Amino acid sequence: xxxxxxxxxxxxxxxxxxxxxxxxxxxxxxxxxxxxxxxxxxxxxxxxxxxxxxxxxxxxxxxxxxxxxxxxxxxxxxxxxxxxxxxxxxxxxxxxxxxxxxxxxxxxxxxxxxxxxxxxxxxxxxxxxxxxxxxxxxxxxxxxxxxxxxxxxxxxxxxxxxxxxxxxxxxxxxxxxxxxxxxxxxxxxxxxxxxxxxxxxxxxxxxxxxxxxxxxxxxxxxxxxxxxxxxxxxxxxxxxxxxxxxxxxxxxxxxxxxxxxxxxxxxxxxxxxxxxxxxxxxxxxxxxxxxxxxxxxxxxxxxxxxxxxxxxxxxxxxxxxxxxxxxxxxxxxxxxxxxxxxxxxxxxxxxxxxxxxxxxxxxxxxxxxxxxxxxxxxxxxxxxx
Numbered sequence: 001x002x003x004x005x006x007x008x009x010x011x012x013x014x015x016x017x018x019x020x021x022x023x024x025x026x027x028x029x030x031x032x033x034x035x036x037x038x039x040x041x042x043x044x045x046x047x048x049x050x051x052x053x054x055x056x057x058x059x060x061x062x063x064x065x066x067x068x069x070x071x072x073x074x075x076x077x078x079x080x081x082x083x084x085x086x087x088x089x090x091x092x093x094x095x096x097x098x099x100x101x102x103x104x105x106x107x108x109x110x111x112x113x114x115x116x117x118x119x120x121x122x123x124x125x126x127x128x129x130x131x132x133x134x135x136x137x138x139x140x141x142x143x144x145x146x147x148x149x150x151x152x153x154x155x156x157x158x159x160x161x162x163x164x165x166x167x168x169x170x171x172x173x174x175x176x177x178x179x180x181x182x183x184x185x186x187x188x189x190x191x192x193x194x195x196x197x198x199x200x201x202x203x204x205x206x207x208x209x210x211x212x213x214x215x216x217x218x219x220x221x222x223x224x225x226x227x228x229x230x231x232x233x234x235x236x237x238x239x240x241x242x243x244x245x246x247x248x249x250x251x252x253x254x255x256x257x258x259x260x261x262x263x264x265x266x267x268x269x270x271x272x273x274x275x276x277x278x279x280x281x282x283x284x285x286x287x288x289x290x291x292x293x294x295x296x297x298x299x300x301x302x303x304x305x306x307x308x309x310x311x312x313x314x315x316x317x318x319x320x321x322x323x324x325x326x327x328x329x330x331x332x333x334x335x336x337x338x339x340x341x342x343x344x345x346x347x348x349x350x351x352x353x354x355x356x357x358x359x360x361x362x363x364x365x366x367x368x369x370x371x372x373x374x375x376x377x378x379x380x381x382x383x384x385x
Contacts, residue, residue, distance in 0.1 A: 037078025049313025104128030149182025162219035262374030315346035
Protein backbone atom coordinates (compact mmCIF):
# COMPACT_ATOMS: atom_id res chain seq x y z
CA UNK A 1 0.00 0.00 0.00
CA UNK A 2 2.85 2.36 0.89
CA UNK A 3 4.46 1.65 -2.49
CA UNK A 4 1.21 2.55 -4.26
CA UNK A 5 0.88 5.79 -2.30
CA UNK A 6 4.49 6.68 -3.09
CA UNK A 7 3.88 6.04 -6.78
CA UNK A 8 0.78 8.21 -6.72
CA UNK A 9 2.72 11.03 -5.08
CA UNK A 10 5.43 10.83 -7.74
CA UNK A 11 2.80 10.94 -10.49
CA UNK A 12 1.18 13.97 -8.87
CA UNK A 13 4.54 15.73 -8.86
CA UNK A 14 5.42 14.80 -12.47
CA UNK A 15 2.09 15.65 -14.09
CA UNK A 16 2.15 19.35 -13.17
CA UNK A 17 5.70 19.55 -14.49
CA UNK A 18 4.63 18.03 -17.80
CA UNK A 19 1.66 20.36 -17.98
CA UNK A 20 3.98 23.30 -17.32
CA UNK A 21 6.26 22.20 -20.18
CA UNK A 22 3.27 22.11 -22.52
CA UNK A 23 2.26 25.58 -21.37
CA UNK A 24 5.62 27.17 -22.18
CA UNK A 25 5.61 29.94 -24.78
CA UNK A 26 7.03 28.83 -28.12
CA UNK A 27 9.98 30.23 -30.05
CA UNK A 28 10.14 29.21 -33.70
CA UNK A 29 13.33 28.40 -35.58
CA UNK A 30 12.98 28.20 -39.34
CA UNK A 31 14.51 25.29 -41.24
CA UNK A 32 15.24 26.39 -44.80
CA UNK A 33 16.39 23.13 -46.39
CA UNK A 34 15.78 20.96 -49.45
CA UNK A 35 13.70 17.89 -48.72
CA UNK A 36 13.17 17.27 -52.44
CA UNK A 37 15.11 17.74 -55.67
CA UNK A 38 18.74 16.93 -56.43
CA UNK A 39 19.94 18.04 -53.00
CA UNK A 40 17.06 16.48 -51.07
CA UNK A 41 19.19 13.66 -49.66
CA UNK A 42 21.78 16.06 -48.32
CA UNK A 43 19.15 18.46 -46.99
CA UNK A 44 17.47 15.66 -45.06
CA UNK A 45 20.77 14.63 -43.51
CA UNK A 46 21.51 18.22 -42.50
CA UNK A 47 18.04 18.46 -40.93
CA UNK A 48 18.70 15.27 -38.96
CA UNK A 49 21.34 17.11 -36.96
CA UNK A 50 18.86 19.87 -36.13
CA UNK A 51 16.17 17.35 -35.19
CA UNK A 52 18.56 15.45 -32.93
CA UNK A 53 19.61 18.71 -31.28
CA UNK A 54 15.94 19.56 -30.67
CA UNK A 55 15.43 16.12 -29.14
CA UNK A 56 18.32 16.75 -26.75
CA UNK A 57 17.52 20.40 -26.01
CA UNK A 58 13.83 21.13 -26.59
CA UNK A 59 13.74 24.34 -24.55
CA UNK A 60 15.85 27.46 -24.16
CA UNK A 61 15.96 30.14 -21.47
CA UNK A 62 16.04 33.64 -22.96
CA UNK A 63 15.94 36.78 -20.83
CA UNK A 64 14.77 34.82 -17.79
CA UNK A 65 11.91 33.14 -19.67
CA UNK A 66 11.88 29.47 -20.65
CA UNK A 67 10.68 28.77 -24.20
CA UNK A 68 9.73 25.59 -25.99
CA UNK A 69 11.61 25.41 -29.31
CA UNK A 70 9.66 24.55 -32.44
CA UNK A 71 11.33 23.80 -35.77
CA UNK A 72 9.33 25.16 -38.71
CA UNK A 73 10.19 23.44 -42.00
CA UNK A 74 10.14 24.89 -45.51
CA UNK A 75 11.32 22.78 -48.44
CA UNK A 76 13.25 24.97 -50.89
CA UNK A 77 13.20 22.19 -53.49
CA UNK A 78 16.96 22.38 -54.20
CA UNK A 79 16.39 25.10 -56.82
CA UNK A 80 16.62 28.93 -56.78
CA UNK A 81 13.18 29.28 -58.37
CA UNK A 82 11.49 27.40 -55.50
CA UNK A 83 13.58 28.94 -52.72
CA UNK A 84 11.72 32.30 -52.53
CA UNK A 85 8.36 30.73 -51.65
CA UNK A 86 10.03 28.61 -48.96
CA UNK A 87 11.73 31.70 -47.54
CA UNK A 88 8.44 33.61 -47.57
CA UNK A 89 6.74 30.77 -45.68
CA UNK A 90 9.28 31.06 -42.86
CA UNK A 91 8.91 34.84 -42.77
CA UNK A 92 5.13 34.47 -42.49
CA UNK A 93 5.63 32.06 -39.57
CA UNK A 94 7.53 34.83 -37.73
CA UNK A 95 10.53 32.68 -36.92
CA UNK A 96 13.21 34.13 -34.66
CA UNK A 97 16.07 32.84 -36.80
CA UNK A 98 16.57 30.59 -39.84
CA UNK A 99 18.88 27.57 -40.27
CA UNK A 100 20.12 26.59 -43.74
CA UNK A 101 20.42 25.92 -46.47
CA UNK A 102 22.20 22.89 -47.79
CA UNK A 103 23.18 24.41 -51.13
CA UNK A 104 24.54 27.89 -51.77
CA UNK A 105 22.32 28.76 -54.74
CA UNK A 106 19.10 28.35 -52.74
CA UNK A 107 20.62 30.22 -49.80
CA UNK A 108 21.38 33.17 -52.07
CA UNK A 109 17.90 32.98 -53.65
CA UNK A 110 16.15 33.17 -50.28
CA UNK A 111 18.48 35.71 -48.70
CA UNK A 112 16.69 38.95 -49.58
CA UNK A 113 13.41 37.75 -48.07
CA UNK A 114 15.11 37.17 -44.72
CA UNK A 115 16.86 40.52 -45.00
CA UNK A 116 13.61 42.39 -45.62
CA UNK A 117 12.06 40.78 -42.54
CA UNK A 118 15.10 41.42 -40.27
CA UNK A 119 15.59 37.69 -39.78
CA UNK A 120 19.10 36.25 -39.47
CA UNK A 121 20.00 33.05 -41.29
CA UNK A 122 22.70 30.65 -40.11
CA UNK A 123 24.06 28.49 -42.89
CA UNK A 124 25.41 25.11 -41.82
CA UNK A 125 27.15 24.05 -45.05
CA UNK A 126 26.48 26.66 -47.77
CA UNK A 127 30.06 27.46 -48.75
CA UNK A 128 29.88 29.95 -51.65
CA UNK A 129 31.28 33.40 -50.65
CA UNK A 130 28.27 35.17 -52.18
CA UNK A 131 25.99 33.87 -49.41
CA UNK A 132 27.34 36.36 -46.84
CA UNK A 133 28.91 38.94 -49.16
CA UNK A 134 27.53 42.46 -48.82
CA UNK A 135 24.97 41.74 -46.12
CA UNK A 136 24.71 41.65 -42.33
CA UNK A 137 21.95 39.07 -41.88
CA UNK A 138 23.45 35.85 -43.28
CA UNK A 139 25.97 33.95 -41.15
CA UNK A 140 27.47 30.50 -41.46
CA UNK A 141 29.47 28.04 -39.41
CA UNK A 142 31.27 26.22 -42.26
CA UNK A 143 34.45 26.90 -44.21
CA UNK A 144 34.17 28.63 -47.60
CA UNK A 145 34.77 27.48 -51.16
CA UNK A 146 38.02 29.45 -51.70
CA UNK A 147 39.39 27.55 -48.70
CA UNK A 148 38.19 24.06 -49.63
CA UNK A 149 39.02 24.57 -53.31
CA UNK A 150 42.60 25.36 -52.30
CA UNK A 151 42.73 22.42 -49.87
CA UNK A 152 41.67 20.01 -52.62
CA UNK A 153 44.00 21.54 -55.22
CA UNK A 154 46.93 21.28 -52.81
CA UNK A 155 46.06 17.67 -52.03
CA UNK A 156 45.73 16.73 -55.70
CA UNK A 157 48.99 18.39 -56.70
CA UNK A 158 51.17 17.67 -53.67
CA UNK A 159 49.84 14.37 -52.33
CA UNK A 160 48.47 12.67 -55.44
CA UNK A 161 51.15 14.06 -57.75
CA UNK A 162 48.52 15.28 -60.23
CA UNK A 163 49.63 17.71 -62.91
CA UNK A 164 46.51 17.68 -65.12
CA UNK A 165 43.03 18.07 -63.67
CA UNK A 166 39.62 17.77 -65.30
CA UNK A 167 36.77 19.68 -63.63
CA UNK A 168 33.05 19.18 -64.19
CA UNK A 169 30.22 21.33 -62.79
CA UNK A 170 26.49 21.71 -63.30
CA UNK A 171 25.79 24.70 -65.53
CA UNK A 172 24.34 27.60 -63.55
CA UNK A 173 24.93 26.02 -60.14
CA UNK A 174 26.64 28.65 -57.97
CA UNK A 175 28.21 26.08 -55.67
CA UNK A 176 29.60 23.80 -58.39
CA UNK A 177 30.87 26.53 -60.68
CA UNK A 178 32.30 28.58 -57.83
CA UNK A 179 34.19 25.70 -56.26
CA UNK A 180 35.61 24.63 -59.63
CA UNK A 181 36.81 28.21 -60.15
CA UNK A 182 38.68 28.24 -56.82
CA UNK A 183 40.14 24.77 -57.39
CA UNK A 184 41.29 25.75 -60.87
CA UNK A 185 42.90 28.96 -59.66
CA UNK A 186 44.83 27.20 -56.89
CA UNK A 187 45.84 24.23 -59.06
CA UNK A 188 47.14 26.45 -61.86
CA UNK A 189 49.07 28.59 -59.37
CA UNK A 190 50.86 25.41 -58.31
CA UNK A 191 51.80 24.80 -61.94
CA UNK A 192 49.08 22.38 -62.99
CA UNK A 193 46.91 22.28 -66.12
CA UNK A 194 43.11 22.36 -65.85
CA UNK A 195 40.40 21.42 -68.36
CA UNK A 196 36.87 22.29 -67.25
CA UNK A 197 33.37 21.69 -68.62
CA UNK A 198 29.76 22.06 -67.48
CA UNK A 199 26.73 19.83 -67.97
CA UNK A 200 23.05 20.84 -68.20
CA UNK A 201 20.66 20.43 -65.28
CA UNK A 202 18.91 17.07 -65.36
CA UNK A 203 21.74 15.30 -67.18
CA UNK A 204 22.10 11.60 -66.38
CA UNK A 205 24.72 10.40 -68.88
CA UNK A 206 28.26 11.40 -67.91
CA UNK A 207 30.14 8.96 -70.12
CA UNK A 208 31.23 11.61 -72.62
CA UNK A 209 32.64 13.80 -69.85
CA UNK A 210 34.52 10.87 -68.35
CA UNK A 211 35.85 10.04 -71.82
CA UNK A 212 36.98 13.64 -72.28
CA UNK A 213 38.88 13.52 -68.99
CA UNK A 214 40.71 10.42 -70.19
CA UNK A 215 41.40 12.03 -73.56
CA UNK A 216 42.86 15.11 -71.87
CA UNK A 217 45.17 12.89 -69.82
CA UNK A 218 43.62 13.89 -66.51
CA UNK A 219 45.37 12.75 -63.35
CA UNK A 220 42.31 13.70 -61.27
CA UNK A 221 38.62 14.28 -62.01
CA UNK A 222 37.17 17.04 -59.81
CA UNK A 223 33.38 17.28 -59.74
CA UNK A 224 31.82 18.94 -56.64
CA UNK A 225 28.23 18.19 -57.65
CA UNK A 226 25.09 17.10 -55.82
CA UNK A 227 24.61 13.63 -54.36
CA UNK A 228 22.22 12.72 -57.18
CA UNK A 229 24.80 13.51 -59.88
CA UNK A 230 27.86 12.25 -58.03
CA UNK A 231 26.44 8.76 -57.52
CA UNK A 232 25.84 8.51 -61.27
CA UNK A 233 29.34 9.77 -62.05
CA UNK A 234 30.92 7.22 -59.72
CA UNK A 235 28.93 4.32 -61.15
CA UNK A 236 29.57 5.33 -64.76
CA UNK A 237 33.26 5.91 -64.04
CA UNK A 238 33.47 2.41 -62.65
CA UNK A 239 31.80 1.02 -65.79
CA UNK A 240 34.44 2.78 -67.89
CA UNK A 241 37.24 1.45 -65.66
CA UNK A 242 38.75 4.90 -65.22
CA UNK A 243 42.05 5.00 -63.39
CA UNK A 244 42.13 8.61 -62.18
CA UNK A 245 40.86 9.51 -58.67
CA UNK A 246 37.55 11.37 -58.40
CA UNK A 247 37.66 14.38 -56.10
CA UNK A 248 34.70 16.18 -54.60
CA UNK A 249 33.80 18.86 -52.09
CA UNK A 250 31.67 18.66 -48.97
CA UNK A 251 28.46 17.78 -50.88
CA UNK A 252 29.83 14.30 -51.62
CA UNK A 253 30.17 13.54 -47.92
CA UNK A 254 27.24 11.15 -47.79
CA UNK A 255 26.84 7.46 -47.08
CA UNK A 256 24.76 7.35 -50.29
CA UNK A 257 27.82 8.41 -52.31
CA UNK A 258 30.07 6.04 -50.38
CA UNK A 259 27.68 3.19 -51.11
CA UNK A 260 27.89 4.00 -54.84
CA UNK A 261 31.68 3.54 -54.66
CA UNK A 262 31.47 0.27 -52.74
CA UNK A 263 32.67 -2.69 -54.76
CA UNK A 264 34.17 -0.48 -57.49
CA UNK A 265 37.72 0.36 -58.50
CA UNK A 266 37.12 4.09 -57.98
CA UNK A 267 39.35 6.10 -55.67
CA UNK A 268 36.98 8.73 -54.28
CA UNK A 269 38.47 11.57 -52.20
CA UNK A 270 36.63 14.50 -50.62
CA UNK A 271 37.10 17.24 -48.07
CA UNK A 272 34.49 17.85 -45.39
CA UNK A 273 33.64 19.32 -41.99
CA UNK A 274 33.72 16.27 -39.73
CA UNK A 275 34.92 12.70 -39.60
CA UNK A 276 33.07 10.07 -37.61
CA UNK A 277 35.08 9.19 -34.51
CA UNK A 278 36.20 12.74 -33.74
CA UNK A 279 33.60 13.09 -30.95
CA UNK A 280 32.69 9.75 -29.39
CA UNK A 281 29.91 11.12 -27.17
CA UNK A 282 28.09 12.75 -30.08
CA UNK A 283 28.60 9.75 -32.36
CA UNK A 284 27.17 7.31 -29.82
CA UNK A 285 24.14 9.45 -29.05
CA UNK A 286 23.35 10.30 -32.66
CA UNK A 287 23.62 6.68 -33.80
CA UNK A 288 21.37 5.51 -30.98
CA UNK A 289 18.80 8.15 -31.94
CA UNK A 290 18.94 7.18 -35.62
CA UNK A 291 18.46 3.51 -34.84
CA UNK A 292 15.46 4.25 -32.62
CA UNK A 293 13.72 6.30 -35.30
CA UNK A 294 12.87 4.53 -38.56
CA UNK A 295 12.09 7.76 -40.44
CA UNK A 296 15.38 9.32 -39.37
CA UNK A 297 17.26 6.20 -40.39
CA UNK A 298 15.60 6.28 -43.81
CA UNK A 299 16.48 9.96 -44.23
CA UNK A 300 20.08 9.08 -43.39
CA UNK A 301 20.25 6.70 -46.34
CA UNK A 302 19.20 3.56 -44.48
CA UNK A 303 22.16 3.17 -42.13
CA UNK A 304 23.73 4.97 -39.16
CA UNK A 305 26.88 6.31 -40.85
CA UNK A 306 27.31 9.89 -39.65
CA UNK A 307 27.42 12.56 -42.34
CA UNK A 308 29.34 15.75 -41.63
CA UNK A 309 26.31 17.80 -42.69
CA UNK A 310 24.31 16.27 -39.82
CA UNK A 311 26.99 17.45 -37.41
CA UNK A 312 26.88 20.92 -38.93
CA UNK A 313 23.07 21.01 -38.66
CA UNK A 314 23.42 20.06 -34.99
CA UNK A 315 25.95 22.84 -34.38
CA UNK A 316 23.82 25.37 -36.27
CA UNK A 317 20.89 24.67 -33.92
CA UNK A 318 22.99 25.39 -30.84
CA UNK A 319 24.41 28.50 -32.49
CA UNK A 320 20.84 29.75 -32.87
CA UNK A 321 20.12 29.07 -29.19
CA UNK A 322 23.26 30.94 -28.15
CA UNK A 323 22.28 33.89 -30.32
CA UNK A 324 18.88 34.14 -28.61
CA UNK A 325 20.52 33.92 -25.19
CA UNK A 326 22.99 36.63 -26.15
CA UNK A 327 20.17 38.83 -27.42
CA UNK A 328 18.12 38.29 -24.28
CA UNK A 329 15.15 38.26 -26.64
CA UNK A 330 13.44 36.12 -29.27
CA UNK A 331 12.86 39.16 -31.46
CA UNK A 332 14.45 38.32 -34.81
CA UNK A 333 16.18 41.68 -35.22
CA UNK A 334 17.70 41.47 -31.74
CA UNK A 335 18.91 37.93 -32.49
CA UNK A 336 20.48 39.13 -35.75
CA UNK A 337 22.30 41.95 -33.96
CA UNK A 338 23.62 39.56 -31.30
CA UNK A 339 24.94 36.92 -33.68
CA UNK A 340 28.32 38.53 -34.57
CA UNK A 341 29.51 38.19 -30.97
CA UNK A 342 28.36 34.60 -30.46
CA UNK A 343 31.02 31.99 -29.74
CA UNK A 344 30.65 28.35 -28.75
CA UNK A 345 32.40 25.01 -28.94
CA UNK A 346 30.50 22.74 -31.29
CA UNK A 347 30.96 19.11 -32.21
CA UNK A 348 32.72 20.31 -35.38
CA UNK A 349 35.05 22.60 -33.42
CA UNK A 350 35.18 26.18 -32.16
CA UNK A 351 32.60 28.49 -33.73
CA UNK A 352 33.10 32.25 -34.06
CA UNK A 353 32.38 34.77 -36.80
CA UNK A 354 34.53 37.23 -38.71
CA UNK A 355 33.40 40.68 -39.86
CA UNK A 356 31.59 39.16 -42.87
CA UNK A 357 29.59 36.70 -40.79
CA UNK A 358 31.71 33.76 -41.91
CA UNK A 359 33.07 31.12 -39.58
CA UNK A 360 36.72 31.34 -38.62
CA UNK A 361 37.85 27.91 -39.81
CA UNK A 362 41.43 26.85 -40.48
CA UNK A 363 41.25 23.18 -41.41
CA UNK A 364 39.21 20.55 -43.24
CA UNK A 365 39.00 16.77 -43.05
CA UNK A 366 40.15 14.85 -46.12
CA UNK A 367 38.76 11.33 -46.41
CA UNK A 368 38.24 8.53 -48.89
CA UNK A 369 35.94 5.55 -49.35
CA UNK A 370 37.02 2.05 -48.46
CA UNK A 371 35.58 0.35 -51.53
CA UNK A 372 35.50 -3.01 -49.77
CA UNK A 373 33.27 -1.89 -46.90
CA UNK A 374 31.69 1.28 -48.29
CA UNK A 375 32.89 3.25 -45.25
CA UNK A 376 34.52 6.66 -45.24
CA UNK A 377 38.06 6.55 -43.85
CA UNK A 378 40.10 9.45 -42.53
CA UNK A 379 43.08 10.52 -44.64
CA UNK A 380 44.32 13.83 -43.22
CA UNK A 381 43.38 17.10 -41.59
CA UNK A 382 44.42 19.73 -44.09
CA UNK A 383 44.83 23.50 -44.21
CA UNK A 384 45.88 25.95 -46.92
CA UNK A 385 49.29 26.64 -45.38
